Amino acid sequence: MSSPALTVSPSGIERRNSVLSRLARDKVALTAAVVLVTIALAALFAPLIAPYDPYYTDLSKPMQAPDGEHWFGTDNTGRDIFSRVLYGSRNTLVMALAGVLAGGALGGALGIASAFYRRLDPWIMRLVDIMLAFPAILIGLSVAAIVGPGIESVIIALVVSTVPDVARVARGSAIGIMGQEFMEAGRAVGVSNGALIWRYLTLNCISTISVFLTLRFGQVILVGSALGFLGMGAQPPEAELGMMAAQGRDFLFMAPHIATIPSLVILLIVLAANLLGDAVRDVLDPRLQQ
Amino acid sequence: MKTLMMASGLALCLAASLAQGQTLNYMKALDAPHFDGHRTTWSPSSDVINLVQDTLVALDWDGKTALPLLAKSWTVSPDGKTYTFKLRDDVQFCSGKKFTSADVVYSFNRQREVKGPFTWRAGKLKELKAIDPYTVSYEMTEPYSDLLVQLTMFNNAIHNKESVDQLGKDYGIKGLDGTGPWCFVSWQPRTEVVLKRHDAYRWGPSMYTNPGPVKFERMSIKIVPEDSSRLAAMMGGRFDITPHFPTQFIDQAKKAPMLNVDQAKPNFQLMYFGFKIDRPMVSDPRVREAMSIGLNRAELTKAVMLGQADPAYTYIDPEALDFAPSTKGIIKEDVNRAKKLLDEAGWKPGPDGIRVKDGVKLAPIVYIPQVTYFPRMTEAIQGYMRKIGIDWKIVALDSTIMPAKLSGQDFDIWTVTVPYLSAGELMNFYFDSAQIPVPNRMNYKDAQTDESIRFGRTALNDADRAKGYAAAQERVMKDHLWMPVMNVKMYQTSNKKIKGARAHMLYQYTYYKGLDIAP
Numbered sequence: 055m056s057s058p059a060l061t062v063s064p065s066g067i068e069r070r071n072s073v074l075s076r077l078a079r080d081k082v083a084l085t086a087a088v089v090l091v092t093i094a095l096a097a098l099f100a101p102l103i104a105p106y107d108p109y110y111t112d113l114s115k116p117m118q119a120p121d122g123e124h125w126f127g128t129d130n131t132g133r134d135i136f137s138r139v140l141y142g143s144r145n146t147l148v149m150a151l152a153g154v155l156a157g158g159a160l161g162g163a164l165g166i167a168s169a170f171y172r173r174l175d176p177w178i179m180r181l182v183d184i185m186l187a188f189p190a191i192l193i194g195l196s197v198a199a200i201v202g203p204g205i206e207s208v209i210i211a212l213v214v215s216t217v218p219d220v221a222r223v224a225r226g227s228a229i230g231i232m233g234q235e236f237m238e239a240g241r242a243v244g245v246s247n248g249a250l251i252w253r254y255l256t257l258n259c260i261s262t263i264s265v266f267l268t269l270r271f272g273q274v275i276l277v278g279s280a281l282g283f284l285g286m287g288a289q290p291p292e293a294e295l296g297m298m299a300a301q302g303r304d305f306l307f308m309a310p311h312i313a314t315i316p317s318l319v320i321l322l323i324v325l326a327a328n329l330l331g332d333a334v335r336d337v338l339d340p341r342l343q344q
Numbered sequence: 345m346k347t348l349m350m351a352s353g354l355a356l357c358l359a360a361s362l363a364q365g366q367t368l369n370y371m372k373a374l375d376a377p378h379f380d381g382h383r384t385t386w387s388p389s390s391d392v393i394n395l396v397q398d399t400l401v402a403l404d405w406d407g408k409t410a411l412p413l414l415a416k417s418w419t420v421s422p423d424g425k426t427y428t429f430k431l432r433d434d435v436q437f438c439s440g441k442k443f444t445s446a447d448v449v450y451s452f453n454r455q456r457e458v459k460g461p462f463t464w465r466a467g468k469l470k471e472l473k474a475i476d477p478y479t480v481s482y483e484m485t486e487p488y489s490d491l492l493v494q495l496t497m498f499n500n501a502i503h504n505k506e507s508v509d510q511l512g513k514d515y516g517i518k519g520l521d522g523t524g525p526w527c528f529v530s531w532q533p534r535t536e537v538v539l540k541r542h543d544a545y546r547w548g549p550s551m552y553t554n555p556g557p558v559k560f561e562r563m564s565i566k567i568v569p570e571d572s573s574r575l576a577a578m579m580g581g582r583f584d585i586t587p588h589f590p591t592q593f594i595d596q597a598k599k600a601p602m603l604n605v606d607q608a609k610p611n612f613q614l615m616y617f618g619f620k621i622d623r624p625m626v627s628d629p630r631v632r633e634a635m636s637i638g639l640n641r642a643e644l645t646k647a648v649m650l651g652q653a654d655p656a657y658t659y660i661d662p663e664a665l666d667f668a669p670s671t672k673g674i675i676k677e678d679v680n681r682a683k684k685l686l687d688e689a690g691w692k693p694g695p696d697g698i699r700v701k702d703g704v705k706l707a708p709i710v711y712i713p714q715v716t717y718f719p720r721m722t723e724a725i726q727g728y729m730r731k732i733g734i735d736w737k738i739v740a741l742d743s744t745i746m747p748a749k750l751s752g753q754d755f756d757i758w759t760v761t762v763p764y765l766s767a768g769e770l771m772n773f774y775f776d777s778a779q780i781p782v783p784n785r786m787n788y789k790d791a792q793t794d795e796s797i798r799f800g801r802t803a804l805n806d807a808d809r810a811k812g813y814a815a816a817q818e819r820v821m822k823d824h825l826w827m828p829v830m831n832v833k834m835y836q837t838s839n840k841k842i843k844g845a846r847a848h849m850l851y852q853y854t855y856y857k858g859l860d861i862a863p
C-alpha cells in the first residue's frame with residue numbers, strides 16, 4: 055500500500071502543468087519571471103557577456119556618464135559599471151539564494167522536528183524566538199566582526215535571519231498534517247519515524263515552505279544588499295550591488311549614475327521576486343486554493 | 345493665557361537661538377581613541393588637546409618658528425644640550441590651579457614614564473629641573489636641533505598632575521585639565537565633544553590678535569563620518585567650521601556664497617603605504633619597489649582627488665626643510681619594470697593573473713582607515729596592483745580602533761596620512777630603529793640609518809643637520825620602505841557668519857588655538 059503523499063501520479067503531473075499554465079496566464083507574474091530569469095542568466099553568463107573586466111581600472115576615464123562605449127558609464131576608478139553590475143548581480147543572487155535555500159532547509163528541519171517530536175517543541179520554539187529577536191543587520195555585523203567581512207558573512211547572517219521564520223511556518227504546516235488520518239495510519243502499520251517525517255510530513259509541507267521562501271526571496275536580497283551597503287559583504291575589488299551603491303554615494307552630486315544604477319538593479323530584482331512570489335503563492339497556497 | 349503662552353514660546357525660541365549663537369559648532373570626520381596626548385600619535389586627538397592644553401611654545405603660521413606661549417623666553421647653552429625656559433606667572437589651569445614649573449617637570453617625566461610613542465619629540469632628556477616656580481632647566485644628553493619646533497606638538501602639552509591622579513585610567517576620556525583657551529566638559533565617543541570657554545585665558549601666542557579669552561561660550565565638536573553628510577551639513581549652515589570638507593567638493597565650497605575656504609600653507613601631509621618588511625610577501629625590496637613604481641600618481645591624484653593633492657615621488661616634500669634633492673628619481677614609475685622585478689623575485693603570474701610563489705598568492709593584507717579619501721584611493725591603487733599581478737586585500741578600519749590594530753603585526757601594508765614639519769621630523773618619527781614597533785611599523789632596523797638620523801638630530805648647525813637627514817632619506821628611499829602616493833592639501837572651511845578663521849598647518853587640524861575666531 056503506497057503512501058498517498060509520495061506517488062507521482064499522472065494527476066500530479068497534470069497539477070504541475072496546471073500551475074504553470076495559471077502562472078503563464080498572469081501577465082504580471084510572467085513579466086516578473088522573464089525579468090528575473092533574464093537577470094539570473096545574465097549574471098550566470100557574466101564572464102561571456104561582460105564587455106570589460108569588472109576589475110580593470112582606467113583612471114583616465116573616471117565617472118563617465120553612460121555612453122556608447124560604457125553603457126552604464128564608469129565608476130570613480132574608471133571601471134565599467136555594466137560589467138560590474140553583471141558580476142555584482144551574480145554575487146547578490148548567490149548570496150540571496152544561498153541564504154534562502156540554506157535557511158529554508160535548516161528552518162524547515164527545525165519546524166518539522168518541532169512538530170513531530172512534541173517534547174522538543176518548547177525548546178526549539180524558544181530558540182527560534184531568540185533568533186527572531188535579533189535584526190538581520192545586527193547578526194551580519196556580529197558575524198563580520200568575528201569572521202571578517204565578506205560574502206560568507208552575509209550568507210551566514212541571511213541564513214540565521216531566515217531560519218526562525220521558516221521554522222515557524224514549517225511547524226504550523228506540519229502540526230496540521232500531524233492531525234491527519236494518514237499519519238495515524240502510517241504509525242499503525244509500523245512506518246518508521248524517518249519515513250513518516252520525510253515521506254508524510256516533509257513532502258506535504260514543501261509547498262507551504264516553498265511559497266514562503268519565494269515571498270522571502272525579495273526580502274533576503276534587500277537585507278543582503280543592505281549588509282553590502284554597510285561594507286559587510288563583498289570586499290573591493292569584488293562587485294556586489296549594495297556595495298556599489300554605497301561607493302557611489304560619495305559622488306551623488308557629480309556622477310549620480312554610479313549609485314543609482316546598482317540601486318535600480320536591486321529594485322528590479324526585488325520587485326520581480328516579490329511579484330512572482332505573490333503569484334506563486336496565489337497559485338500554490340493550499341489555503342487559498344480551498 | 346494665550347498671550348502668556350505665546351510670550352513664553354517666543355522667549356524660549358530667543359533663548360535657544362542666543363545659546364546657539366554663543367556656541368561654535370565644529371565638525372570633523374573622525375573621532376579619537378582618547379585625548380591623553382602622552383599615549384597616542386593619532387591626529388584626531390590632537391585638535392582637542394591643542395584646544396584644552398598648551399605647550400611651552402606655539403608654532404607660528406610659517407610652520408617653522410616657535411613663539412612664546414607658556415614659556416615667555418628661553419636661552420640655549422653653547423653645547424646645545426640645555427635650554428632654560430622662563431615661564432609666565434599669570435597662567436592657570438581650567439581647574440583653577442596655578443601653573444608653575446613643577447607642572448612642566450611633571451608632564452615631561454610622565455611622558456617618559458608611560459613610554460609615550462612621541463617621547464622622542466621631547467629630545468633625549470637627561471634631567472628636567474624646576475629652578476624656581478617659573479624657571480625650568482631642560483637638560484638633554486645630546487643636542488636636539490628640532491627641539492623648539494617639536495615642543496609645539498600636542499604630546500608636549502602641559503598636564504595637571506592632580507587631574508591625572510584623580511581620573512586614573514579615565515584621564516583623557518572622562519576628563520582632561522589644561523591651561524588652554526577651552527575647558528573640557530564631556531565626550532560622547534563617535535558623537536560629540538563639548539568644551540566651554542576658559543574665562544581666565546589671557547596668554548594666547550602673539551600670532552593671534554586676541555590673546556584670549558575666546559569669543560564663544562561653548563564649542564560643540566561633532567563627528568560626521570560620511571563625506572556627503574559633511575558637505576550637506578556645511579552647505580546647510582548646520583556647522584560653523586570644519587577641517588574636513590570633502591576634498592572632492594572643495595571647488596564647490598569655494599563657489600558657495602555662504603562659505604569661506606582657507607588653504608593651510610605651508611602644509612606637508614604625506615599619504616603613504618608602509619610595508620612591514622619582516623612579513624614574507626613584502627620582505628623582498630624588489631616586490632616593494634614594484635608596487636611603488638607600478639602606480640601612476642599623477643593620474644591618481646587627478647582622478648581620485650580631483651586635483652586636491654599633489655603626486656608624491658619622495659617621502660619628503662621638496663619644499664620642506666632639509667629635503668634631499670638626491671632622492672628625486674629613486675621612484676620612477678614603470679609598469680614593465682615592475683613586472684620584471686616581480687618575475688626576478690620569483691613571483692610568477694597564476695592562471696587568474698595574480699602572481700604565485702611556492703603555492704602562495706601575492707595577496708598582501710592592507711589596513712586602511714575607513715574614512716575620507718582612503719577607501720577610494722586604495723581601491724584605485726588596488727586596480728594598478730592587479731595589472732602587475734598583485735591582489736591587495738583591503739581591510740578598512742574605523743578610526744577609533746585603527747591605532748590599536750596598527751600596533752599589531754598581522755598585516756603586510758598600511759596607510760595613513762602623516763603631517764610633518766621637516767625632513768628631520770619624519771626621519772626621527774618613523775625610521776629610527778628605536779621607534780620599533782610603533783611608529784616604525786616597518787620594523788626597520790639599520791645602523792647606518794640610525795647614525796645618519798642621530799647626526800642630523802644632534803647637529804649644531806644647519807648644514808650638518810641637512811647632511812645627516814639627507815643621508816637617512818636616501819637610504820630609506822632606496823630600500824623602498826614606503827610607497828609615497830600624494831601630498832594632501834589641507835583646507836579649513838567656515839561659514840561666513842564667523843570671522844577670523846585662518847587655517848594653521850599643525851598636525852592636520854587647521855583650527856589650532858583659533859583665538860581670533862568670532863561671531
